[in-house]
Amino acid sequence: MACLLAALAALAGAGAWVLWRGRQAARIAGTVSRLQAGDWDARVGPLGGELGRLARDLDSLADQVRDDLAQLRRSDQVRKDFTANVSHELRTPLAAIKAFAETLREGAAEDAEHRMEFIQEIERNADRMTRLVDDLLTLSALDSGARTPAPESVDLMQLAAEVTATLKPLAGRKELALRMEPFRNVPPVRGDRGQLKQVLTNLLDNAIKYTPEKGLVRVSAAAAEGRVTVSVEDTGPGIPAEALPRIFERFYRVDKARSRELGGTGLGLAIVKHIMEAHGGSVSVESRPGEGSTFSFSLPAA
Ligand SMILES: Nc1ncnc2c1ncn2[C@@H]1O[C@H](COP(=O)(O)OP(=O)(O)OP(=O)(O)O)[C@@H](O)[C@H]1O
Ligand SMILES: [Mg+2]
Structure with a gap:
């Protein structure tokens, strides 16, 4: 009798185990069906036992696919906006x-x-x-990537002097003071001379273009912790805080009509950002309306 009871208990235990596994498998199968139907938020959730690992792997795969899909949708939107622009x-x-x-x-x-x-x-x-x-x-x-930088040693002070000299007449027409501070102890950087010249030109062109008559545009540079930072500062109208995160986007302009009137297309800063990224550098802006703007780019020293 005792033997029979033990056998029955073992059978019941095995039955419960089979039932439990069956439920786990059904949860996984249910999640797979929802994912197949395009519901990328479906997850199995935590499961114990051997199937737990399978559930975890499936959930993390679903996380990855959902993130990739979101990224693809964002890129697609950017592409559509770009074509329209x-x-x-x-x-x-x-x-x-x-x-x-x-x-x-x-x-x-x-x-x-x-x-x-x-x-x-x-x-x-x-x-x-x-x-x-x-x-x-x-x-x-x-x-x-057709225009990957052709790196050489570039003396940024010499380059800034060249660009400043080229743009001096433009500043002169608006009676702007275009000042270049000496770059003291600034080592050369490794970069594509032509592209870095374009960066300086775009930043200085903006500073001159947007600063009202008799203002000041100042170029300076400093080196610290193996990096060189060049800043272009102006006494122009400044940029509203809500525009700052978008200022480097293609075609983004604070005042579309004003920029167009000045012949701008809103691509200058997007080009600057791209060139900096290709050089392992960065570009940033500090500005407050009515207090002018400072655009700075930073590159690893050679
Ligand atoms: N120094 C600055 N002072 C005030 N606003 C600026 C300054 N630099 C850029 N901006 C703002 O950022 C926008 C984007 O600048 P960006 O250089 O990309 O385009 P743009 O100057 O309008 O045209 P493009 O450079 O293509 O001729 C400008 O339209 C302007 O609103
Ligand atoms: Mg510009």
Whole structure:
């Protein structure tokens, strides 16, 4: 009898175990079905026993796929926004060129007083399109890796002096003081000279463009902990706090109308960021409305 009872108890235990395993397996199968149906939030949750490991692996795989999918959706949105932005930016000058050409065809060509004005407008808009296409090609080359930096030893002080000299007339037209502080004890960096020149040009161009007349634009540099940091500081209008996190995005402009009026396409800072990333460097901005802006980029010393 005792023997029979023990056998029954063992059988009941085995039955309970089979039932428990069956429930665990059903939980896993249920989760797999939900995942297959596209519910990437479905998870098995903690399970004991041998199946616990399988459940953990399945859940972590689902986490990874969900994150990758979210990233893919974000990239897809960025791509769609980018195409819409490019089309819009090209359409505006194209429409202007067409309108001026039509006006000329319809008789303005005979009007000696206004003819030149219209032709200049056509040229200005064509230049704008050329600049946009050039910037897009630069970004695309940086994106595809076709323009990986060709590193050499670069003396940033010499480079900044060159760029400052080139942009001096632009600053002069607005009676801006364009000052370059001596770069003391700043070692050379390893980088692509042409690309670093573009970084300095884009930052200085912005500082000059957005700072009102009689303001100050100052370039300085410092070295610390194996890195060189170059700063471009201005006494311009500053940038609102909510715009700061987006300022390096392609086509982002605080004041679209104002930037367009100044011939901008909103790609200058995106190019700066890309070049810095390709160099293992970084770029940052500090700014408060009404108190000017300071853009700084930092690179490992050679
Ligand atoms: N020094 C600055 N002071 C104030 N605002 C700035 C400054 N630099 C950039 N910005 C703001 O950031 C935006 C993005 O700058 P970015 O250089 O990318 O584009 P852009 O100057 O408008 O056009 P592009 O450089 O393509 O000619 C500008 O439109 C402007 O609103
Ligand atoms: Mg710019």
